[in-house]
Amino acid sequence: MRRYLLSRLAQNLLTFFLFLTVVYILMDAQPGDFGNLYLSDPRLTPQQRQALRANLGLDKPVLERYFIWLGQALRGDFGISFSNYPRLVLDVIAERAPRTIILFLSAVILSYFIGFLAGKILAWKRGGWGEYAATIGGVGLYTIFLPWFALMMVWFWGYTLKLFPIGKFLDPVLWRTAPVNANYVFYRMLITAFIASVVMFIWLLYARRLDPAKRLPASWIGVGVVFLAVIGYWLSTGVGRFAADIFHHLTLPILTLATANFAGTMLLTRNSMLETIREDYIMAARAKGLPEKVIRDKHASRNAMLPVVTAFVLAVAFILDGGVITETIFSWPGMGLTLLNAALVEDIPMVIGALVFTGILALTGHLLADILYAVMDPRIRYS
Amino acid sequence: MAEFSPTVNPPSAPVLETSLWRVRLRLFMRSLRTNFGLFAENPIGLVGIGIILFFLSFTIIHPLLMKYVWDPVMFDPVVGYDMTIPFHPAPPSEVHLLGTDPLGRDVLSQLMWSTRSEFILGLVTALVTVLIATTIGALAAYFGGVLDTLFMRLADIVIMMPYITILIVVSALFDLQLIHLAIILGLLGGLGGTTIIIKSQALTIKVRTYIEAARVAGGGDWHIILNHIIPNLLPLSFLYMMFSVNGAIASEAVLSFFGLLNIRMSWGLMIYTASYSGYLLDFQKWWLIFPASVSISMLCAAFYLVGRALDEIVNPRLRKR
Numbered sequence: 001m002r003r004y005l006l007s008r009l010a011q012n013l014l015t016f017f018l019f020l021t022v023v024y025i026l027m028d029a030q031p032g033d034f035g036n037l038y039l040s041d042p043r044l045t046p047q048q049r050q051a052l053r054a055n056l057g058l059d060k061p062v063l064e065r066y067f068i069w070l071g072q073a074l075r076g077d078f079g080i081s082f083s084n085y086p087r088l089v090l091d092v093i094a095e096r097a098p099r100t101i102i103l104f105l106s107a108v109i110l111s112y113f114i115g116f117l118a119g120k121i122l123a124w125k126r127g128g129w130g131e132y133a134a135t136i137g138g139v140g141l142y143t144i145f146l147p148w149f150a151l152m153m154v155w156f157w158g159y160t161l162k163l164f165p166i167g168k169f170l171d172p173v174l175w176r177t178a179p180v181n182a183n184y185v186f187y188r189m190l191i192t193a194f195i196a197s198v199v200m201f202i203w204l205l206y207a208r209r210l211d212p213a214k215r216l217p218a219s220w221i222g223v224g225v226v227f228l229a230v231i232g233y234w235l236s237t238g239v240g241r242f243a244a245d246i247f248h249h250l251t252l253p254i255l256t257l258a259t260a261n262f263a264g265t266m267l268l269t270r271n272s273m274l275e276t277i278r279e280d281y282i283m284a285a286r287a288k289g290l291p292e293k294v295i296r297d298k299h300a301s302r303n304a305m306l307p308v309v310t311a312f313v314l315a316v317a318f319i320l321d322g323g324v325i326t327e328t329i330f331s332w333p334g335m336g337l338t339l340l341n342a343a344l345v346e347d348i349p350m351v352i353g354a355l356v357f358t359g360i361l362a363l364t365g366h367l368l369a370d371i372l373y374a375v376m377d378p379r380i381r382y383s
Numbered sequence: 384m385a386e387f388s389p390t391v392n393p394p395s396a397p398v399l400e401t402s403l404w405r406v407r408l409r410l411f412m413r414s415l416r417t418n419f420g421l422f423a424e425n426p427i428g429l430v431g432i433g434i435i436l437f438f439l440s441f442t443i444i445h446p447l448l449m450k451y452v453w454d455p456v457m458f459d460p461v462v463g464y465d466m467t468i469p470f471h472p473a474p475p476s477e478v479h480l481l482g483t484d485p486l487g488r489d490v491l492s493q494l495m496w497s498t499r500s501e502f503i504l505g506l507v508t509a510l511v512t513v514l515i516a517t518t519i520g521a522l523a524a525y526f527g528g529v530l531d532t533l534f535m536r537l538a539d540i541v542i543m544m545p546y547i548t549i550l551i552v553v554s555a556l557f558d559l560q561l562i563h564l565a566i567i568l569g570l571l572g573g574l575g576g577t578t579i580i581i582k583s584q585a586l587t588i589k590v591r592t593y594i595e596a597a598r599v600a601g602g603g604d605w606h607i608i609l610n611h612i613i614p615n616l617l618p619l620s621f622l623y624m625m626f627s628v629n630g631a632i633a634s635e636a637v638l639s640f641f642g643l644l645n646i647r648m649s650w651g652l653m654i655y656t657a658s659y660s661g662y663l664l665d666f667q668k669w670w671l672i673f674p675a676s677v678s679i680s681m682l683c684a685a686f687y688l689v690g691r692a693l694d695e696i697v698n699p700r701l702r703k704r
């Protein structure tokens with residue numbers, strides 16, 4: 001297990017360096033450089049231009065520039081963002097990154113959870129028009145043009161039903177009189193969510209060891225208690241309604257991403273289940289006279305889970321991509337929107353910083369998913 | 384290549400009644416018929432084929448319409464303008480079946496004209512992907528060693544890349560046209576996930592007995608790869624062509640939607656036009672966004688459905704019993 005993890009870690013580090021190299025090559029291969037910025041100014045003498053290039057370090061050989069850039073990138077120094085002048089790129093990223101991570105993480109967990117449940121049930125009900133309808137519906141959702149889908153979600157939930165706000169991170173009218181700033185509230189929300197999920201996880205682990213008859217009520221009571229505790233805490237802080245406002249703005253993007261992504265998981269789970277059902281141990285379970293639900297949930301679905309986890313490993317980068325689109329449609333000020341806006345106004349330092357950060361996020365996601373995979377599949381641990 | 388020596392050929396070999404190519408053709412037709420029978424069992428594949436043919440027909444109908452029915456100046460998808468209507472975007476009418484866009488161009492004409500570039504994009508991407516993936520997959524599986532390690536590590540890296548994000552950055556730095564996009568997408572697909580899948584399939588083929596037989600008969604490495612491994616990989620390659628077409632169309636649509644590509648007209652660009660003219664959430668003017676979005680979604684879905692139906696042929700374990 002340790003050897004596997006170490007090799008994975010080493011591989012990820014290597015990948016990260018290669019990624020940085022690719023980013024540098026992209027940056028260096030673009031037509032023109034910053035030394036040409038004032039090229040159209042006739043008052044600039046050749047000597048001055050030479051001095052400008054020397055100041056920017058553009059007269060050094062490529063390899064040296066690469067190592068200088070690499071050193072700065074590793075120290076997190078991506079320069080100053082043009083479009084957020086005079087803020088540092090790293091500063092902007094530090095503000096926007098948590099917003100992306102929370103959006104992306106909640107959507108991923110929700111979509112894989114729902115997708116797995118749905119695929120499990122779908123595989124068990126083979127044949128008939130219901131299956132075709134579910135398959136075609138699933139494929140439709142899986143291949144739908146995401147910006148359009150997000151727009152329809154905004155139109156339906158935000159514009160027609162007016163249940164959710166149309167976009168943005170918060171409601172400026174409400175926040176005008178706020179005693180604290182948005183980041184303060186948002187970081188508190190993140191910490192609360194983290195503590196609540198850890199407590200809930202430990203409780204559920206504990207509840208699994210209880211008597212089967214008590215298991216379900218015990219876990220529900222635990223979840224309820226944690227929810228009440230979170231709500232009670234926020235009511236007591238006095239900024240609860242601001243937190244509720246951010247949460248309200250967060251709901252629709254998460255719903256959209258989760259709905260668009262769950263179909264892929266559903267179809268994959270179905271296929272994987274269909275392969276598992278043919279195994280001998282399923283027949284053995286049937287022969288023992290176990291109820292269908294137990295065969296499905298305890299024997300088939302746990303073994304069918306592995307390809308789904310593999311797909312999850314591969315999907316991390318793609319879901320981040322979906323995040324860019326969703327953030328743009330919902331004007332959610334995360335990394336994706338920052339990157340796109342910077343790309344549109346050619347704010348190169350910001351673009352590169354955001355790209356490197358997205359790369360780190362994708363790599364970390366992969367590493368975590370790999371660890372999860374090793375925990376779930378003993379064959380990986382011992383090979 | 385060590386060819387089998389012809390000297391052992393008996394001089395009085397029985398003369399074949401039919402020539403070899405006819406036998407091969409008959410075998411090919413027979414396998415095609417069986418496979419099509421399997422394919423036709425599954426209505427979802429036929430639905431996919433139907434949708435693809437529907438869109439393919441646009442590429443033929445549009446030039447004909449431009450020549451015989453529509454006024455080529457007024458209905459030009461890029462520079463056309465209808466002067467008889469005072470206000471654009473105009474709702475669907477008898478002249479403009481899907482209305483006009485904010486710049487006074489006919490939406491149906493744009494929609495039909497863009498179909499061709501979507502198909503070209505999809506085809507080029509799929510060909511590049513499959514060409515690279517099949518070659519690398521077969522070579523890596525057959526030779527193993529350094530070649531295998533190198534390309535598989537590379538594939539590991541490529542699949543980790545958030546590629547829409549990278550394409551956004553690339554299109555911000557460079558002037559991207561449709562064919563560049565197709566080649567970049569093909570490279571990303573061919574060096575990434577598809578290679579891994581095709582290589583693992585090639586590994587299972589490599590250990591089959593007929594490969595052993597070919598080697599015993601004196602077949603060289605290249606002979607075995609070209610005549611035995613690659614032909615057996617082609618069904619899977621064809622399957623992944625479908626999936627890469629679907630990915631290519633979706634990526635192009637997203638990039639055009641953000642206004643990052645330098646192309647004349649595409650479905651994504653139609654939505655972008657509606658978006659920058661301020662009609663993005665104006666669903667009363669549905670003809671600005673819905674035709675293009677529905678086309679993108681439907682064509683992607685069609686290729687995906689065909690891919691899934693082919694999957695049940697290529698991968699017999701999924702077949703219904």
